[in-house]
Amino acid sequence: MLKLTQVHTDISGMQIIHNVSLEIKQGEFVALLGSNGAGKTTLFRTIAGVLKPNTGSIEFNGAPIHRLPVHKVVGLGLVLCPQGRQLFPHLTVEKNLRLGAYPLRGNKIRIHKNLDRVYELFPILKERSQQQAGTFSGGEQQMLAIARALMSEPQMLLLDEPSVGLAPLIVQQMADVISNINHEMDTTIFLSEQNANMALNITDRGYVLESGACVLSGDCDQLKNDEMVRKAYIGA
Amino acid sequence: MFTKPIHTKLLYLAILAAALLLPWYVPDAYIFQIVTMSVLYAIAASGMNLILGFTGQVTLAHGAFFGMGAYGVAIMTKAGIVFWLALPVSALIAAFIGLLIGLPTLRTRGAYFAIVTLCFGVIVWIVSGNWIELTGGHNGIFGIPRPSPIPVPFFGQIEFFTQTGMYYLALAVLLLVLFALYRLVYSVFGLTFMAVRNNEPLADSVGINTYATKLVSFVAGCFIAGLAGGMYAAMMGAVSPSAAGYMLTFNFLIFVILGGMATLPGPVVGAFAIPVLMEFMQFLDDYRMLIFGALLIMVIIYFPMGLVGGLRRLNQKVAAWRQQKFPESDHASR
Secondary structure (H helix, E strand, C coil): CEEEEEEEEEECCEEEEEEEEEEECCCCEEEEECCCCCCHHHHHHHHHCCCCCCEEEEEECCEECCCCCHHHHHHCCEEEECCCCCCCCCCEHHHHHHHHCHHHCCCHHHHHHHHHHHHHHCHHHHHCCCCEHHHCCHHHHHHHHHHHHHCCCCCEEEEECCCCCCCHHHHHHHHHHHHHHHHHCCCEEEEEECCHHHHHHHCCEEEEEECCEEEEEEEHHHHHHCHHHHHHHHCC | CCCCCHHHHHHHHHHHHHHHCHHHHCCCHHHHHHHHHHHHHHHHHHHHHHHHHHCCCCCCCHHHHHHHHHHHHHHHHHCCCCHHHHHHHHHHHHHHHHHHHHHHHCCCCCHHHHHHHHHHHHHHHHHHHHCHHHHCHHHCECCCCCCCCEEECCCEEECCCCHHHHHHHHHHHHHHHHHHHHHHHCCHHHHHHHHHHHCHHHHHHCCCCHHHHHHHHHHHHHHHHHHHHHHHHHHHCCECHHHHCHHHHHHHHHHHHHHCCCCCHHHHHHHHHHHHHHHHCHHHHHHHHHHHHHHHHHHHHHCCCHHHHHHHHHHHHHHHHHHHHCHHHHHHHC
């Protein structure tokens, strides 16, 4: 479904992503592990079209997308949920969600259906649908950010570090919800995480990114037992 | 859902009635002229509010686009083109020049756009004072004809030779602009304007073409400014470079910020309240600006949504207090 071939990305002259190739199939749930500054966010921003790769190609459902602007990529069903619980803080929860459904604009029936669906997934959002998004707690903001990303019925979701800065209990809830989205809604998910423990427990397989290069990949069980991953990310 | 209390609608109706009946209770020609100017300024400031308030792009060339509308109507009507054609054409010219300015500058984010528009505004002002063949230089253009009468079947015709006629024309255009903005701002497309203001990178991520959104907002705002400028020329009968000056831009800016950014009534309230305030402080001469500077800082810190935002917050507090005090009478009061 998503295929990266030898992708290099520069940010103002500095090469951040080196020669990354990876492939994700329909329905998979894949983790992207890496420490601070490994290039996870840059890689995601490159896939979503916010940044353009210098060389290499990115294909989505067989068609090249690395020259498309972000809004075209979103229209194809590949949606990035950016790092840091990004919201429209001065708008109500419902308006945030409706903006998430922007690629479906005009299709009121589908928007309404998706609204019901995310309210079912996150009942708290329904209770607070008229509240300003900026007044939410960290966990609620992250839920809203994920819910908003789901509003456009993405085929594939790029979740950039959803667990950052959340209490352990909330992280567990979030992990449950994300696996639920993958299993029940049949959404392909690429999840970037520093919290390798959580990520490897819910995903099928993973890639490890270090200094912008993909240094390791494999099944979760394999990665969990890998000496290097254990040392660097799990701490055991 | 939060629905507006009925008394808000009543308030708007009362203001509309007061505006329609204005010529009957304001006999003083000087004050009447100030009010008519306020209507025109309210139109232009509403256009600026679309760009600045709703879309969050700091445009500092609004006076220049007002001036393009004014000079456009002045030059075209002097050349014999009827006002009713010259007005929309001038506004379209302002919008087109806005498009040319927006195309390169709206790709940037933050302060760059503000700086470029500020420079452009000053350039237009200088050009209007020095391109003597076209604009008449610092003396400007005189003897701009009033709009020709509109024939109405069974009624005769609507004339614009009096101040009253011009007032109603300006009022009609203001209502039209406010209605168009209302429809725009509360549509899905309008929501994207606010998304760009709130969080532009995220707006990108949800699939909004932020560049196109900013461009549409900017061009529409410039069109509205041109419309106001065109009517200004016909009403005053003369234009000079001050009608395209950057001082005008800052007046609009004050109307929008003090009145209430990102609220539809805000710029209108600002355009009426501030000239009145200015008149009252006439005796302070240029020291008035000191007071306005302090006022501007206070409003930005304590009432970021301006006068209208402050009143809304007060209204909500009162509503909450009433609900607490008389929970069961809530229905009756609506």
